[in-house]
Amino acid sequence: MNFDSNIAIYIQIMEDLKRKIINGKYKSNDKVESVRDLAIAYGVNPNTVQRSLSELEREGLLYSERGSGRFITKDETILSTCKEDYANQIIDTFINEMQNLHMDKETVLHHITRRFEEHE
């Protein structure tokens, strides 16, 4: 994974793990790799990974079981909220960009509908 050098790495790893949860690479109740394995996979310090996992745990996306590791939450509400937040972030960025192009809501929606149809 290529890191953006201006953002704390633990945040970028959190985002990456969230993406993997949202797109189904991790499923509800899956076991997450150990800190050490993740650190090697991302090529970063284990304490950085530790921090990402603790934050995700604080947000409720992960839970830990003593002695057996960390797991993806079973709570479907948290999972769907996470997905929604993530989608909203992308939409907000998009709306911002469109506003910079001085496109109004109707025009943007029209374009979106058209593109959706082209994709089908």
Add this chain to the structure above:
Amino acid sequence: MSDTLLKIEHLNKSYGKKKVLKNVSFSCKEGGIIGLLGPNGSGKTTLLKIITGILTAYKGVVQISGNNVGNKTKSIISYLSDEPYFPDHMKVKEALHVFSDFYYDFDLNKCRQMLKRFQIETNMSLKTMSKGTKEKFQLSLVMSRNAKLIILDEPIGGVDPAAREVILDTILSNYNERQTILIATHLIAEIERIFDTVLFIKDGEIILNEQVEDLRSRTGQSVDQCFREMFRY
């Protein structure tokens, strides 16, 4: 995790009239990877040589696990110097013998695995090695000791970018959380992702001592960018 491994207080060192280290004070807890970052001639290697016990004439306090630098502390430090330390006629397997004999904490199997990963054959002779291969070879030896403190002076200086990745991976996957690794380098962008803490050293003085993620959050910049700003000529 919370024990102090390295304590340095008011350390001063001069070569003749030239002051190389000026009132250096810092301490490190056990566990983690620390970057000692500074430009050429800032005092990095001198500081490392004092910690390892190679340079003994200095003023100030230098303690490792509560002991002053001496034979006791030397036995718990594994040191990769920036110069080659085996004669050229030696073969890899002979050097492995020397390390096995000399260090009770040397893990021969671990070393063989690392050498294999670097594609270094045991009957290879040192004089046939490129600069980069020699660095990988020495790193394998140094990383294979179960030492409390591992000190690496410019571990990726002479190798190409692809090999740097492999070396960083090797460092990450072969250290255990009870060990502390102190890495001196000026190649910051390549290596900063593996640090917990960084120390910036400028003209013999420590001018920054901070956890890297805090530094990134505080400044919105990478360690490399912070470094370039603080060391602009």
